[in-house]
Amino acid sequence: MLEIPKFYESFLSKVSSVNLNSPRQLKKVAEIVAAMSEYFTRKNLRKEFVFYDYLSNGEVQKGYLVYFTTTNLLKVYVPLNEISHSGFFRGKKKLEILDIGTGLGTVVMGTIIWMHENIRYFRNTEVKFVALDKVEQNIRKFQENLEFFLNDLRNHYPETIKVEVEPAIFDIEHAFEMFDKRFDLITVANTLNEVVYEKRNKLLRLINSGIKDDGFVILIEPALMITSRDLLDFRDKMIKQGFYIYSPCLRNSNCPALETDKDWCHTEVEWKRPEFIRQIDLVAKNYRKTLKFSYIVATKKDMNLIDFVAGERNFKDYFRVVSQLIVEKGKKHCFVCNEIGRLHCVKLDRVDSPQNQIFDEIDRYEIITMKNFVKSDKEIKITQETEVKKVLNNEGKI
Structure with missing residues (x-):
């Protein structure tokens, strides 16, 4: 089960000026969160809201910082756990990471925490983040918060990593002029859905030109049907541009969820929900008892997670479970996916x-x-002779 580290709540209270133990103050935050959730989840409102620089509003920024940063913080753990099985993080003297669409720094902070939770990979590594966002207020607030975050983090962990963060304002129209280097890791979280469809090819071009030949790209999006399907569409475009899908897919061909207009694909991971999130949920009626999100990990090398966790490239006998297990009278069933x-x-x-x-x-x-x-057509029937084994859990751990 994923869990927010203890120092994070005190850091959050400090930078948001919200007493996370005060029901009255949390109620005010919950009202902001409820309004934001309405805009995020309703299709007729979402487009107008996300293409507006909503975090430039001070009250909205506070609600996002307290609630959405917390509920998004740990999502990057899963793809990072899965990448770690490849040995990618071992023995690196320097690790350079580009975060596109940083916002208030959710993915950067989540990645730094994950690295400290997995310190064995990073004892001798210098880590540098370049954090990009188009909204100046976001970058400014992130810079203000970052010093508090790193100080509290160093006080929490007995052993720390050398981390440098370089925030920058960017416009995707001119992003290509900003860099003459490539990165080991590129992260893009809750950003694709805020890029108009006509400009997504420019985002793909930026990723393609910015990633090293042996690097990884992590994309994370909300588990809503429209945002998940947009991510799957972007996934297929990446394959056409020469990328291989490392995870979660056990196939490198087109996504079968897009063969109909009703399917999509996302994960759901258990977490220890903080008490202040539970209280906000009661008012906002969000109920984040689990973390739901869609993600893709891509690379320029022909490699897949299954190569490392199973010791072989086998897209026939290994399956990703892509739905909940449905229990009905006399049977249990779910959807699985592979080649x-x-x-x-x-x-x-x-x-x-x-x-x-x-x-x-x-x-x-x-x-x-x-x-x-x-197997018959698009169905698998399990018999008494069928052998079923778990290979990897949904946190990306063996």
Whole structure:
């Protein structure tokens, strides 16, 4: 289960000027959050809201900082955990990271925390972030908060990493003029949905020109149907530009969820919800009991997560679970995905056996392996002889 580190709440209270133990102050924040959530989730309101520089408003910025930064902070852990299986972080003297659409610094802070939680990879590494955002107020607020964040972080962890952060204002129209270098890691979170469709090719061009040949790109978007499908569409465009999908997909061809107009793909990870988030949820009626989001990890090298966690390239017997497990009378079923396609997987209760019993415990976005199953069209039938094993959990851990 993912958990916010203890120092983060005191840091957040300090930079937001909100007492996170005060129901009265949290109620005010919750009212802002409720209004923002309405704009984020309603299709007819969302487009107008996200293309407006909403974080330039002081009250909106406070609500976003307290609530949405907290609920988004840990999402980057999952793709970082999955990348770590490749050995990418081991032995690097310098790690250069470009964060596009930094906002108030959610991904930068989340990545720095993850690195300290995984200090074994970074003891001898100098880490430099270049943090880009088009809104000057966002960059200014991030710079103000960053010093407090790094000081509190150093007081919390007994062993720390050398970190440098260079914030910058950028416009995607002129971003190509800003860099004559490439980065080991590029992160783009909650940003694609705020780039008008006509300019997304420019974002892809920036990513393509900015990533090293052996680097990784992480894209994270909300788990809403429209934002997730936009991410999957961008995923397919990346493949056409020569990228390989490292995770979560166990295929490098087109996304089968886009073959219909009703499917999409996202993960759902358990977390220890902070008490102040629970109180905001009660008023705002958001109920963030789990963290839901869509993500893609891409690279220029022909490599896939399964190569490392299974020890082989096998897109036939390994599957990503892409739905919740649905329990009905007499059966359990879910959707799984790999090179074969997006498949409906069904297990009748009457075929229960020691070999397949783990199927009853699977969660969305885990990787499982199945052998001796029966496939017909777009369905997999589990028999008494089918062997089902978990390979990776939905936090990206073996």
